[in-house]
Amino acid sequence: MRISMQNIYKAFGTNQVLTGVDFELLDGEVHALMGENGAGKSTMMNVLTGLHKHDQGTITIDGNETYFKNPKEAEQNGITFIHQELNIWPDMTVLENLFIGKELKSPLGLLKTKEMKALATQQFDRLAVSIPLDQEAGGCSVGEQQMIEIAKALMTEAKVIIMDEPTAALTEREISKLFDVIASLKKEGVSIVYISHRMEEIFAICDRITVMRDGKTVDTKAIPDTNFDEVVRKMVGRELTDRFPKRTSKPGETVLEVKGLTKNGVFRDVNFSVQSGEIVGISGLMGAGRTEIMRAIFGLDSFNCGEIWLNGKKTAIKSPDQAVKAGIGFITEDRKDEGLILDFSIKENMVLPSLYSFAPKGIIKEKSEKDFVNLLIKRLTVKTESADLAVGSLSGGNQQKVVIAKWVGIGPKVLILDEPTRGVDVGAKREIYQLMNELTERGVAIIMVSSELPEILGMSDRILVVHEGKISGELRSDEATQEKIMTLATGGQ
Template sequence: MREPPVLAVQGLSKSFGAVRALHDVSLELYAGEAHALAGENGAGKSTLIKTLAGVHRPDTGELTLDGSPVVFHGPGDARDAGVAVIYQEPTLFPDLSVAENIFMGRQPRRSLGRVDHKAVHAAAEALFKRLAVDLDPDQPARGLSIADQQIVEIAKALSFDARVLIMDEPTAALTGSEVARLFGVVRTLREQGAAVLFISHRLEEIFELCQRVTTLRDGGLIASEPLEGLTEDDLVRRMVGRDLDELYPKQDTQVGEVALSVRRLTREGVFTDVSFDVRRGEIVGLAGLVGAGRSEVARAVFGIDKWDAGTVEVQGKALLNGAPSTAMAAGLALVPEDRRAQGLVMDMSIERNIGLTGLRTTVRAGLMDRGAERSRSLDWAVRLQVKYARIADAVGTLSGGNQQKVVLAKWLATRPQVLIVDEPTRGIDVGTKAEVHRLLSELAAEGVAVLMISSDLPEILGMADRVLVMHEGRLTAEIPRARATEESVMAAATGRTA
């Protein structure tokens, strides 16, 4: 007879005012098993995770731990019970070291109550060794890449010796090799008897790592079943309630003149001698491992960071070095990688966030035309199918995927001539991912030049007309769509001959 689940919920329901987030949901997590939680953004996954973590109290339903009823009065109770959560967005203290972030509030003490910094360093180093990553425990968290921040969060969770590990999109900003490393750690934890709840919009990861899957749709339970015998199409059908025709709806377009021209762009110590063109009507993919310099090139092109040498032209007009306003005026738009820190004002409304890029067009005689701003924002929120209660709600109340759609809406509302999108579908569910891809394809068909940076190789291969590959700050290959394969792109990304 099978042992009782380590952690389970039965008949769980949760509402926030008039919004019903979960209704009669049940889930069982067993020792030594990786269990996937699938569903579109807004399906209730985040609410369920926060309930398991003690952040929310259920309205109805019961939680059991090792078969006995339990009530979590807060995250501390859940953590003490052995439930650790790695949330989708890293939440580190930027001015503290990596090791201090991991052991915040739990630092080993010496005599007289002083923190034993040597012990903190050694413990963090041991965790990174377990994760097979080369990260300095004494490095400040400020300036870490999204991938490294995620690794720190994983190390923090593992430091609690958790019996239940809940992983919310842990691979969203990781490359293939980093995902493989993480999966190795998860398998080790499973072998040691941990129960893992794994949330990912990358279906191939679910099938590779997990044994069971629970699917939510609109806050309700659709199915909880073994993955064996299921296909990706079966899972998509359960998630979205319909067949998904194609995830990468790439249109054939008429490629026009050069819209973005980058020549010999160099930022000392970051990237060197980068040259490429993006033409009207084409989608150019920029691939490479995390740390290769892809996002840094995008930031320099847009003017956020200054370059040391080179030129950038949009539609034949040279851009000023380090002047984003000039880039915007020339028709350039940038959707950044880190939506929370760089793309949104979290306490500001959805309406105002979308409207930020259009202040020049919605100001009359020095006063904001609120009607014009709302109309513009509503139009793009509807086009991108943003799920919200009220357009006046703070954007921080939205799910991660809906926040990403607001960032996209903000920049698409400028009607750009050149659109740079850095990880455009990170944290977005499969149904919405297809819509974003369709939108990018339609923009290209309308003559927009699109530069798409992505760590998702299938996305690069499915959407790009050409693939540019970076390795250690240099462009190492330009591969046409017909010759682009995972093998050729990864060969160039790791410095081998494509």
């Protein structure tokens, strides 16, 4: 399927998002679409699939001018969109999610459950995924939910698949398997639009790249004809020196110590400590228990035994409220369901954990609150016209900045970052890394869970690797390599 979008314009109210975008997709190619958060990448694909109606411009498919009324019509015509924000129904089973709206039924209207399970198992085997089909989807990790979405798209027999940050929540092993699937789809003539901020992936699997900036197409090139620095310069409109800023803070006293933390069937005998001014990276495969350990420390989930010590004192943390009062912040990997209240404004989300500090006598000091929010918006360069806009109206990367801002705002002693740069562009990533450095310079102890090995290697002072619910090894930053981390993550020595 060959797609051409020419001179596309789209505005939401007074906010002009697309201003004359051009994009071309060829048969059987993997085409990268890159740009900073808010550049208009997802909006352009939403226009193509009929979610948004464009204001101006032309869309042709296989030479015919074509406009879809809605995403379902686009899917019926062979174009499937795997969105960055997952469309999972948490109270339904994995199988029900895979076939929602596309259930197989007998002439009498009875579900062909056995046939659906066989098709689902076939796609899961293709992706090397092992998730029980009768499990509630809400009980799956974000990475598992992502694989469910990918499997769902593969079952549509699409001619074009749009993937928006498909690997953001996946581990190296799952990413490798997805790349194998993309290669086989390409051989079958399926075209892929690949939206990602992970530069290594773009250069590994894509044929061409289109770069967008501020709602416009900057350039389209064959991958062999460009390089990392040129792409970054076109994305951000400036040179971006040093991908990972140099770590200068020196670890001080132990702030957080975890002793023998165990949750039956999830993780066991977890022991580690974090010092002030230190970044401890947590690596491991999906399902290894990394996030579950962090949730237990923050009081979101219970555990069977073990101790948590803060500043040399044993602490009982049984709820997030107690964790916040103790000086612990937690930036969750699931920003949509756990990190933000999408209908609330940017301001309301940012002040939520520290609201009482603005209302010591029950009355909110509006000027102090406004100054606090504006400072955070400026510091984290959140792209918005107003702090009063609903946070759900922001791009995914800017939503992530709001999540980080609200926890930075409490002045934490310990900050847990679970996939802090998921879905964030290369320029914004560096801003987050610089903020992490600033926090550690002030003595904040940071725990960073990440599936991106370059990020783990580039920002950690020490690296802990989790395998099957247990810490399988610890590496200093000066001795760590991707190979050593993966060896420990897969149970090796």
